[in-house]
Amino acid sequence: MTELLRVQNLTKHFPVKRGLLRRQVGTVQAVTDVSFTLAPGETLAVVGESGCGKSTLGRAILRLHEPSSGEIRLDGEDVTALDTRDLREARKRMQIIFQDPYGSLNPRMTVRETLAEPLLLHGMATPANIRAKVDELITMCGLSAWHADRYPHEFSGGQRQRVGIARALATRPRLIVCDEPVSALDVSVQAQIVNLLQDLQRQLGLAYVFISHDLGVVRHIANRVAVMYLGRIVEQADTEELFLNPRHPYTRTLISSAPRPDPTVARHKLPVEGGTPSAMALPSGCAFHPRCPMAVDRCRAERPELRQLGGTLVACHRADEAVEGMDVAAAGKDSPALLRRLEILEQARTMQA
Amino acid sequence: MSATDTQTPAAAPQDAAPVHKSWWRALMRDRAAMLALILLTIIVIAAIIAPLIAPHDPNLNSRSVMQPPVWTERGTWEFILGTDGQGRDILSRILYGTRLTLLIGLVAVGIGGVIGSGLGLLASMYPKIDPWVMRLNDMMLSFPAILLGLALVAVAGPGVWPVIVALGIASIPDCARIARSIGIGVMGQEYIEAGRAVGLSDWTIFRRYLLRNSISSIMIFLSLRFGQVILIGAALSFLGLGARPPASELGMMAAQGRDFLLFAPHIATIPSVVIFLIVLCANVAGDALRDVLDPRLKS
Numbered sequence: 338m339t340e341l342l343r344v345q346n347l348t349k350h351f352p353v354k355r356g357l358l359r360r361q362v363g364t365v366q367a368v369t370d371v372s373f374t375l376a377p378g379e380t381l382a383v384v385g386e387s388g389c390g391k392s393t394l395g396r397a398i399l400r401l402h403e404p405s406s407g408e409i410r411l412d413g414e415d416v417t418a419l420d421t422r423d424l425r426e427a428r429k430r431m432q433i434i435f436q437d438p439y440g441s442l443n444p445r446m447t448v449r450e451t452l453a454e455p456l457l458l459h460g461m462a463t464p465a466n467i468r469a470k471v472d473e474l475i476t477m478c479g480l481s482a483w484h485a486d487r488y489p490h491e492f493s494g495g496q497r498q499r500v501g502i503a504r505a506l507a508t509r510p511r512l513i514v515c516d517e518p519v520s521a522l523d524v525s526v527q528a529q530i531v532n533l534l535q536d537l538q539r540q541l542g543l544a545y546v547f548i549s550h551d552l553g554v555v556r557h558i559a560n561r562v563a564v565m566y567l568g569r570i571v572e573q574a575d576t577e578e579l580f581l582n583p584r585h586p587y588t589r590t591l592i593s594s595a596p597r598p599d600p601t602v603a604r605h606k607l608p609v610e611g612g613t614p615s616a617m618a619l620p621s622g623c624a625f626h627p628r629c630p631m632a633v634d635r636c637r638a639e640r641p642e643l644r645q646l647g648g649t650l651v652a653c654h655r656a657d658e659a660v661e662g663m664d665v666a667a668a669g670k671d672s673p674a675l676l677r678r679l680e681i682l683e684q685a686r687t688m689q690a
Numbered sequence: 691m692s693a694t695d696t697q698t699p700a701a702a703p704q705d706a707a708p709v710h711k712s713w714w715r716a717l718m719r720d721r722a723a724m725l726a727l728i729l730l731t732i733i734v735i736a737a738i739i740a741p742l743i744a745p746h747d748p749n750l751n752s753r754s755v756m757q758p759p760v761w762t763e764r765g766t767w768e769f770i771l772g773t774d775g776q777g778r779d780i781l782s783r784i785l786y787g788t789r790l791t792l793l794i795g796l797v798a799v800g801i802g803g804v805i806g807s808g809l810g811l812l813a814s815m816y817p818k819i820d821p822w823v824m825r826l827n828d829m830m831l832s833f834p835a836i837l838l839g840l841a842l843v844a845v846a847g848p849g850v851w852p853v854i855v856a857l858g859i860a861s862i863p864d865c866a867r868i869a870r871s872i873g874i875g876v877m878g879q880e881y882i883e884a885g886r887a888v889g890l891s892d893w894t895i896f897r898r899y900l901l902r903n904s905i906s907s908i909m910i911f912l913s914l915r916f917g918q919v920i921l922i923g924a925a926l927s928f929l930g931l932g933a934r935p936p937a938s939e940l941g942m943m944a945a946q947g948r949d950f951l952l953f954a955p956h957i958a959t960i961p962s963v964v965i966f967l968i969v970l971c972a973n974v975a976g977d978a979l980r981d982v983l984d985p986r987l988k989s
Binding site: 359396399401424425428429432433435436437440441442443444445446454455458459501504507508 | 821879880883884886889890899902
């Protein structure tokens with residue numbers, strides 16, 4: 338089987354309750370009808386702006402949020418149908434790395450206690466050999482054995498993230514959901530963590546669902562990219578294809594607006610205005626139409642389904658048209674900032690070697 | 691560049707240990723808290739070993755009635771703090787009375803703390819039961835402790851234990867409320883999700899994640915509550931609901947001394963001062979505990 342994870346029509350809606358009687362006054366449509374597959378050893382990046390549902394998607398895959406509907410198959414087994422006992426068993430095979438290395442470790446437990454927890458729970462170690470197992474795990478993630486008896490607050494952000502990675506690796510999972518694992522770290526440490534993730538992927542054959550809003554990191558690490566907007570995947574393609582030939586106007590905007598640290602460089606900005614609409618009151622038709630420079634009447638009336646266009650899956654009525662003001666070639670080119678980020682990542686790799 | 695993050699051998703094992711020492715040092719720096727803690731320790735030890743150090747039988751009536759304390763003109767070293775209206779040695783009665791007062795405070799806070807924080811933390815962990823626990827709480831909050839004490843005494847007869855139980859029950863809603871809000875803060879942390887992702891049971895998450903991270907804040911609240919409970923307990927004794935006469939309790943001693951306030955003010959003031967000291971010390975020490983424990987064991 339070449340398919341490790343299959344997500345089918347996954348939907349997660351949160352009811353919004355107000356008032357004394359907790360009446361439901363609305364629904365946040367965090368994730369709607371998301372489908373994708375992931376092969377063993379592959380990295381799928383999920384990108385999108387804040388609040389687009391990418392973290393909810395990651396947590397729903399692990400059933401940290403109970404999905405509203407849809408199917409998640411891990412090795413062909415439907416995760417959404419598992420009871421508590423089998424779910425625990427399944428969590429041996431899928432793990433998560435969190436964004437905030439300060440919040441994701443229990444401050445009252447030493448690193449050793451934190452790492453021993455999954456090992457003992459899933460029978461990967463016995464109380465007799467737990468010391469050695471934890472030492473092994475922690476050195477695998479680039480820390481030393483003597484780090485293990487410390488508390489999280491004694492570590493730097495990068496070191497804590499290594500502990501977080503070690504915890505996720507403890508049960509030897511095949512799938513790891515990385516929920517913005519580097520966005521809380523500074524750039525040089527980011528590069529180290531990204532490289533660590535890549536090394537581990539090669540060594541252990543891990544598959545990653547890599548949630549990020551950092552296109553530089555995504556470009557560096559991902560095989561495929563899914564772009565989310567307001568809970569739906571609007572474009573999905575191989576990384577090269579997506580960056581060189583973005584089809585959806587939203588993807589083009591994302592790529593062209595990757596941050597540039599140098600303020601003297603004029604911004605080549607695609608015309609997108611306004612903020613993200615509320616996920617409680619989605620626009621009619623295509624959710625992107627209020628901000629889309631290409632929107633026509635059809636976009637306001639009818640929601641575009643995902644369709645195949647070359648190697649790309651895209652949900653846009655006008656994806657195959659060339660439109661004034663949406664210069665695909667210019668937008669598709671890597672911005673200088675992106676190139677610099679990639680350079681740093683490469684540098685870190687060669688320095689490590 | 692890649693080496694800076696992982697290797698800092700200079701700061702290696704020696705600063706791995708002092709997590710426990712650092713709060714001790716912080717406490718040492720806080721003079722008022724230190725003084726309060728020392729005083730509280732002395733009071734507690736004195737109460738515990740009261741039978742060994744009390745100069746007289748606390749219930750023995752001597753012939754010198756309303757003897758003033760030693761530092762006044764007519765004072766004698768035989769009765770250091772003087773005697774009360776029935777000629778009993780006040781120092782001995784204070785020592786025994788403190789015992790009872792501390793017992794009331796500790797047990798009542800213990801009952802309220804365990805049941806209340808248990809309920810509060812459960813409510814924070816399970817949003818489904820939260821509204822029920824909180825409404826029950828509101829009902830209990832609308833019931834004054836003194837009234838509850840009166841009701842219990844009416845049913846069980848006067849004595850220390852009905853008062854302790856009443857004070858314990860009266861402490862539950864406050865503790866639950868505080869524990870719930872502390873717990874909600876902890877439950878929102880990412881490490882709770884991390885624990886769930888690992889596959890831990892609810893019980894383990896409760897014990898190892900929620901409780902461990904809330905307990906210090908809850909203890910601080912309880913230390914403040916301890917002072918309040920002692921005051922209410924003294925008030926109940928003062929009203930004649932608590933300890934029964936031959937036994938001594940600080941609030942009751944103050945009540946008995948009230949009759950002689952004009953001729954022998956020491957009979958009422960000395961136990962009152964001791965209550966004041968206990969409550970003050972508990973509050974100051976509790977406050978310091980917050981300062982010391984809250985910054986997340988930061989070194």
